Amino acid sequence: MSDWIEISSVDEIPPLGARVVHAEEMEIALFRTANDEIYAVRDRCPHKEGPLSQGIVHGKRVTCPLHNLVLELSDGKAVPPDEGCALVYPIKVEESRVWIKLQGVASKIKGSK
């Protein structure tokens, strides 16, 4: 499939940290867990639009820096009892290179806003 875009190497993202990717006028947070799994989540908390990329990463979750909402990185859902869901993007890692798929997702964002 041609709509995978190469965005970085795994090493550019600190373990238990995040980097921001600017793509298609959007900000996407790229997270790396302790065991080097990579996740991509739109950099806006569903609660009050806090930049998730700035939060503390733990397990497969991130805590929003503004009001401590905790979100699952895999599906973007808030950990109950909190509610809400951030948009997530498909990611693949091949030979330490990280690829993201934006098409289709971008139109979903426009549709939802």
Next chain:
Amino acid sequence: MKEKLVLVGNGMAGVRTLEELLKIEPDLYDITVFGSEPHGNYNRILLSPVLAGEKEIGDIMLNDENWYQENNIKLHTGKEVVEIDRRNRKVIAEDGTTASYNRLLLATGSNSVLIPIPGNDLKGVVTFRNIHDVTTILEIANKKKQALVIGGGLLGLEAAYALKQQGMFVTVVHLMDSLMERQLDPEASSMLRETLENRGIQFLMETATEALLGEDEVWGARFKGGLEIAADLVVMAVGIRPNIALAQKARIHCDRGIVVNDTMQTYDGRIYAVGECVQHRDQVYGLVAPLFEQAKVCANHLAQLGFAQYRGSLTFSKLKVTGVDLFSTGDFMGDDTTESIVMKDVDRGIYKKIVLKNNRIHGAVMFGDTVDGSWYYQMLRDQTDISGFRGQLLYGQSHLGDSGHGGANTAADMADDVEVCGCNGVCKKDIVNAITSKGLFTLDDVRDHTKASSSCGSCTGLVEQILSFTLGGDYSEAPTAKPLCKCTDYTHEEIRQTIQRQKLTGIRSVMDYLEYRSPDGCHICRPAINYYLMSSWPGEVVDDPRSRYINERAHANIQKDGTFSVIPRIWGGLVTPAELRAIADAADKFNVSTVKITGGQRIGLYGLKKNELPAVWSDLNQSGMPSGYAYGKSLRTVKTCVGEEWCRFGTQDSTSMGVRLEKLTWGSWMPHKFKMAVSGCPRNCAEATIKDFGVVAVESGWELHIGGNGGVRVRPTELLCKVKTDQEVVEHCCAFIQLYREDAYYLERTAPWIERVGMVKIRQQLIEDGGNRKALSDRFLSSQKFAQKDPWAERTGDAGFETHEFFPLEVKVSHE
């Protein structure tokens, strides 16, 4: 194949254990539940309001049948288990249903005691224990007029009040000479009796019931001495007894209750027991808080984690009678070794008694005004040293002045739409609704669901009151030693001691050593552990930026729109024209939208993008201004007045002293933010008496004040001592900061820390033991050698530290 877990007893303790278990290990067991009542799990402690017509049965259901289905739990309602076949590991219900188990959990609760007197089996003689009892009582109350309640304890009085509400004539007969003698002292007890008598309830004290009279239905009662009264409803509320029949029949060791160890195991290692049926360390509990603590421990073992221990509970009592406020906890009678503080206001119907032992609360009983009950209870649990505010103790916490909830301090008479939590905009009715509709019992539950008291915490007392007001006295409180967070059961203190004793130097090794149950902690514990490591081993431990809150990681304050603010250090509030020009130039160059003089005599630039930060810092660095740490758990500002150099009242050079203290102490990581001020005379224009460390100049030297706070809860400082020389000020300041760094918990400001440990301890360490003070100060200065590196300078320029923090990845998206 999954192991099988069977729960006997579909009540609050048993189901709570399942809930706790499912939270940790949702798929470990095939679960089967037997309940003798034909309902799901309901909130038994709200039966009194149902009887009084203040709530419906539907309101008090906790887990309906959907809950069991969603969690794949097989539920048998209306089936009483009559036998445990331990050899073949199965239970047998009265209708012949069987279920085999690998582990069995007994939560059979307790039964009401039926007094062995003639007529106790007549129609119209009931106990008050479950939904069936309540519906029976309500049926009779609809038709008949005369009610007799046997027993003047908590349950009896709640029943009496409820029956009065239903329009009956109510008499309470009690064997002892005062009501609720186990929960109240004679003084409070007689006030309670007077209040209830004014509401039309009659009392027969020191009276034993001899017989209940009637052929088929009851029509009266006869007491010792021959007195007879009419009664067409008799409620026996003389106490409860653990229901141990099933366990006894299975030859599981029982005494008054089913005997369990600290892991909630019975003498049969496969069989656990929780709740009112249990006897633990010789104690039997009938309140909800201990049951929930047991449930948590039991779930920990069922989930095969195996580290939690139940060590018994401290409880308090509160009566669920609308408009009657009473509260008691601990040893409220006192003895030769205790002191009592008492306040009594007969006209207002208020009585408060606090029993003290060694400057700590040992017990309390209150009538009429119980708003501070949870405060006293908390200090009793935490063994807080109250010597610093003993004089204000009886007047309550509101005396100390919180902000954020309009000064309200009594939950009971608050209107529904009054805002309780000023940070998150949560009203009283939101909290009450969440408690009743979602079945919440703990402060943490309420915080999770409503966000009330989850930010600044100043309304915590109010929220606790709403909890106890909504649930009666029966709400659960965290045990004395609060775990650091949900990832571990260890406390702040235990974690710090482990780090120091085992010489652990990395977050990972701490988590491994403490057998953490989450892979890499959470946003609460990681920053705390990082701090304990940094402060325990200065110079050896490498800071972990990934365990820092964003502000400390990026060395700037994140704002609500994701931009950052920059505040350079302005020593003691003194600034040169060149520095002002440099700030103005930076503001121009980076199009800063807001420039503000801060509350701490500095200048803040707001609205900067993260990737602009290194460049702004570089510009400010070039004019000699380092980071102001306005984002950190560290020294913020040292506020000063102009002092003797200019002021006609000044007695010392307060500005120079402020600059000197700031130069010495900046950059040190502390449990929380730390503010100082130096005033040049007792007029105290620098407001030093609401700072963490305040210095006030007097003609003969300096007064040193500690533990003030001007934020959420205004708290003036306490005087530490008076000193003569500048050098003494410096040494005391460094020693105090070091003591705070070594002793306070992460995120504990100096004010609550001092309230927790007491001024006596601090004076001992800093004043009485001069050698110790010197040692503390030396340790502080030596750790400063490693700490005083301007983080801005480290992050600017080509060889910048952590550059990935500040710059996004650029990606070209091609559209073919």
